[in-house]
Amino acid sequence: MNKKKALMKQKIIIKSVVTPQYKVEKVKEMEKSVASCEKGVTQITDHLKKMGGENRKRLEEECKKIAAQGFVMKQQITKLKNMKDGDHFVENVVEGFTTIQRGDDIRQLMANCSVIVKDNIVQDILESK
Numbered sequence: 442m443n444k445k446k447a448l449m450k451q452k453i454i455i456k457s458v459v460t461p462q463y464k465v466e467k468v469k470e471m472e473k474s475v476a477s478c479e480k481g482v483t484q485i486t487d488h489l490k491k492m493g494g495e496n497r498k499r500l501e502e503e504c505k506k507i508a509a510q511g512f513v514m515k516q517q518i519t520k521l522k523n524m525k526d527g528d529h530f531v532e533n534v535v536e537g538f539t540t541i542q543r544g545d546d547i548r549q550l551m552a553n554c555s556v557i558v559k560d561n562i563v564q565d566i567l568e569s570k
Contacts, residue, residue: 444542444543445542445543446540446541446542447540447541447542448538448539448540448541449538449539449540449541449550449551450536450537450538451536451537451538451539451550451551451553451554452534452535452536452537452553452554453534453535453536453537453553453554453555453556454531454533454534454553454554454555454556455531455532455533455534455535455555455556455558456529456530456531456532456555456556456557456558457529457530457532457557457558457559458527458528458529458557458558458559458564459521459524459525459526459527459528459529459530460526460559460560461526463530463559463560464521464522464524467521467530468518468521468522471514471517471518471521472518474510474511474514475511475514475515475518478507478508478510478511478514479511481504481507482504482507482508482511485500485503485504485507486504488500489501489504529555529557532558537554539554549568552568554566554567554568555567
């Protein structure tokens with residue numbers, strides 16, 4: 442029997458278990474990111490007042506992108522503040538690889554995988570079904 446194998450990309454969702462300490466630290470981290478976004482928007486806006494031409498359009502787009510990032514981060518802060526201890530907060534989505542071979546259920550392999558983390562220690566790995 443042929444035992445050919447291949448690697449396939451798979452999305453991996455990193456989720457942190459919400460604890461009181463995690464909530465305080467993560468909110469503080471995200472608030473710094475929001476402040477950085479707001480500062481960037483202010484700097485670009487000030488710079489735009491002094492310039493024109495092609496670069497202006499590029500900077501306007503960059504300004505919109507940074508403002509949108511800040512808006513999303515504010516929504517995430519609100520969501521986290523309303524979460525209860527033990528809930529799972531999505532930290533990040535990364536790509537990894539999984540091995541596939543003949544006979545595998547491709548739908549199962551293409552499903553996302555979740556890694557549950559508490560205090561930076563992996564607690565569980567959940568395969569979506």
